[in-house]
Amino acid sequence: MADHAFAGIKIRNLYKIFGSSEAAHVDAVKNGLSKAELNDRFGHVLGLKDINIEMPSGSIQVIMGLSGSGKSTLIRHINRLIDPTAGEVLVDGVDVVKMAEADLREFRRHQTAMVFQKFALLPHRNVLDNTLYGLEVQGLDRPKSVDIAMRWIERVGLKGFEEKYPNQLSGGMQQRVGLARALSNDAPVLLMDEAYSALDPLIRMDMQTVLLDLQKEIKKTVVFITHDLDEALRLGDQIAILRDGEVIQQGSSQDIVMRPADDYIANFVKEVNRGRVIQVDAVMTPVRPGRIANGATVRGETKIEDVLKIFARGDVQDIVVVDPRGNPVGEVNLARVASAMVSAH
Template sequence: MTDTSVLINDEDEAAPAGPGIEIKSLYKIFGPNPQKWIDCVKAGMSKEELNRKHGHVLGLTDISLEIPPGKISVIMGLSGSGKSTLIRHINGLIAPTVGEIVCDGADICQMSAKTLRQFRRSRTAMVFQKFALLPHRTVLENTCYGLDIQGVPRATSEPVARRWITRVGLKGFEESYPSQLSGGMQQRVGLARALATDADILLMDEAFSALDPLIRLDMQAVLLELQQELQKTIVFITHDLDEALRLGDRIAILRDGKLEQVGTGQQIVQHPANDYVSAFVREVNRGRVLQAATVAGPLPEGKLPAMTLPGKLVLEEAARRMLDAGVLRATVVSARNRPRGVLEMADLLSAMVQRTETSPQ
């Protein structure tokens, strides 16, 4: 099938006001003298050779990545791919061997210790896989913690914390301790603590990975609901493709410290960049991932089909609605109900069962 897909995105959504992040040519070598070997790595020295011959570990190789403001950017990869190393560069917990990380025109890697501390406290918040709650503090006190670090008085911070505790569904548990909560409830506290600081940038490192599957889905739904309103710049780390596809406005796939592909979930599922990415997406239920706008053809001249479908409707539901209506064609519309393309039943079914093809290099 010829790729004539219609993208329905930017013109139908208000531009987020928060900061974006640009990562430029980032390398990270772990060891006693990383600067000595950076030119060799740039010239092509492999990770294995660097480790075997010189006792250094190559963590990240030439990472250039734009993280758009107000969106969820997912960094996905298997264990050892470098995803947690990368997210820790964004708030300066790890310094690169070379490279830049630019936010609002300032290079985080060049900030003074004082400026970096202020950046971490006021501009970023982190949600951890293991919850990282203080066991001697109540839910309310844990939620206040980031504001305590900023020096905000409790008279000001407690009403803010109570509001976020309610928003994440924990009203009534303010005086409970972490040991009295389930894993899902503890992670809700971690999310409330991060949101209470009103940081522009939210860093989530395998935040839901330790949760049971149903609780994990519930937390994903909570995050998506909050993000629809808040439009934070979120960097979300995961090893799970289903989670990446559900949450990510954009997805970056890492392997051995290198970027394999960056794109929307739709782009990655339909057009994996190489065999490695193709192996990730092979078992994806395309009908529950691909959207009507991705498969729709361009608007024809003349009369449009009377039936309309939202551009972000997944193909499985689009097929169900078209079958119920007894139609073979539907007009795909934007969030503002503007016609953007026409979806043919034949193209829809083909996209749902079509073998994934690797994009040409």
């Protein structure tokens, strides 16, 4: 599907009400009927309310929130496992909501792949046959399927395990199989619903690294659901935080940490290691006229944690921030970097 190699996603005015007559209540919700009132008066549950998110192609969009915030409901709208009550879900410019059954089947087969929290591997199939399952469904012949699957098995670090069965693998290895299976489909959109939540912390970090390393090359549009803020900040090019079915804040990890939209989010981010999130270009001051980058220099995207390490050597007073061509664009001193490490909240 080379013509669909890059698929951006736009979610517009999306509402989801769960109940027997959901469409009858959407206007009331649009006019201010609250989640509690909808439940008390009509016995319906408000799942999503006026969701508007643009996910650029080739980026990792994290949807974050606590249990019950609506994040898993939202990701299931992208491949229309759930039908919305109102709104649009545009993938590569096409509204998934309006697709006929046959088109939707094709879309799910070729345009999206999903990685699940509980791995969802077929226990009677070995690693190889689990990995090529999607290609089999697509009708690809066996030799070609095996060739593609083996390539991805190697890429996720499972070479030599292709004959093993799921019950012979650790949780982390099972999730690698799930990832290899999703990537074998070569779908431009990768949906990951709490994909790493069941893993131990060290294995989870390992899998995050696998995803980040692969993404540099494959440039999929990844929608990643998590309730873990550290995971969201590490993985997300963009993050949307949900509460009670509404988007409370959207932005980069820097935006979320440095400019929390309200107390709820400020509370979320107060324990974060800011040095790993904030880039030096967010805290630099304008470069002084005539300043030459002849001492210590860093690129604008350098994390302030790494800038602190340079100051820790003790022989540097200030550091010049340079653009990719090496031209000075700003400067920082130790006091400025240290203050950025401490939350204002």
